[in-house]
Amino acid sequence: MNKKQRKEWKWKWTLIALIPTIIIILPLYFIAIVGFQSAAEIFHRPPYWFPPHPSMEFYNHAWVTLFPYLKNSLIVALGNLALTLTVALPAAFVLAKFRLKLGKLTFLILLFTQILPTIAVIIPLFLIFSNFGMINNYFSVILGIAVFTIPFATVILRAYIKGIPTSLIEAAFIDGADLFRIFRSIIMPLLSPAIATAGTLTFIMAWGDFIFSLSFLKDQTMQTMSIGIYRFVGQYGIEWNNLMAGSMIFAILPIIVALLAGKAIVAGLTAGAFK
């Protein structure tokens, strides 16, 4: 009896929590269904809660139009991921385990660049990159995004590495292992969950980037999804159903990641915020 009561009690909270959860994901639901509706249907009053005559036309069109941009987004996001982890991992190790003057300075600089407004870097970088002919180049976008993803990833990884017992490192050192070896064979294997977390967050950030692609990629064949979707925003009107279908296609990857790695995202975000 008592047990049964408790069970009911629990489902009560599920029902209460369901309401805000639904409200929060409602925009995503509408993005998904607007893509299935004709131009007349999307302006219907009241808006349809279910597409009355679902059609794949706009999803097909958006997919065909956006496919080339998808490739560019992948190049940028994966390139940024590789760069970010390569630079952040060693730094996080030393920042977590050693007290150095240079380490303090580095950490300060990382915290500083992390809080910078993106555009404070974009406008000067745009002028600098144009001088070097690096506009319309994947590298310019990857390098730009990394200014923000590197500090972000370093702070998260550092928090994890701090949890690895220092005695492990000391023991290896006494056994004659040098620093590179310790990093490679002791720290790295223990870090796979942390790398997954930091990597996931970094990937999502670069995948969703808008402003660097907007400012640095003027050549249509190199633009990412964020800008590709703009193609449905014409001069004389916006193709809303194509825009929403394209948005949904663009959003699927991060949504899958969020559902699969929800816990990792939460852990990473909190580790990043509380230093």
Place this chain on the structure above:
Amino acid sequence: MKAFSYKIYFFLIPVLVYQLIFGIYPLIYNLILSFKDVSLITYLGGGISQWIGLSNYVQILKDPVFQKAIFNTLIFTGLSLSFQFIIGFWLALLFNHTFPLKGLFQSLIMIPWVLPIMVSGSFFRWFFNDQGMANNFLLSWGFIDKPIPWITSKIFPILSITAANIWLGIPFTFILLYTGLRAIPLELFESAEIDGANWWQKILYITVPLLKPVIITILTLGTILTVKAFDLIWIMTKGGPGDVSHLFTTLSYSLAFNKFHFGKASSLLVLMVLLVVGLTILFNSTKVEEESSIE
């Protein structure tokens, strides 16, 4: 562990060099530009631009659009933070119970954070469009007689953008407060209950004081993140119509890339960086005090 000697620097040099070249150097470059007369003509004409002292700053400060942007930034930041905090706190209290499907719901609540900003921005542009969803719902429910120009009038755009931004920020506030709440021992609440404390008293005298460091972190990071918001506004209104919905960020971007007043844009950026750094220092000093007073 001094014995590692110089090898240790191989681990730090990449990150340090990277941030100096791509993070700090642009800022210095920007600072220099802000004292120069850089426009499209001087920029394309080989970069011979004159030093003009503080003229860019004076022009910016006198600009009515800048004054409007100050007002907008205050509204945007104040409303966003308050609502995000209230909603996030309520959600965190709710999720502090154990119930079936909690993990799934939590992941779903993170969705506004993982969606590419272009996707959520486009949705809200559609939602607040003159013929968009907000108006169609309100009209058909009989709340209004004619469409409200949510993003095409003088006063509404900044409010519509703020509403969208509140939605975007809920996951972040929620997750931090939730993690903070989990760290409070349940016994504290139980003993307060035995002493006859009601729900409000428990929140007011146990939860809030113990969460103070978390709350300060959220408000700090939240203020910084909100003040520097750019993408959402750019996607929804581009600061328009007629410059009514600019924040500092969008104004300086449009000065640079639409009007090619790179000098003026730079001076605005310098002011922004000072603002963000000032805020961080301010909040950090309160945070240190709080922490030491608790311990």
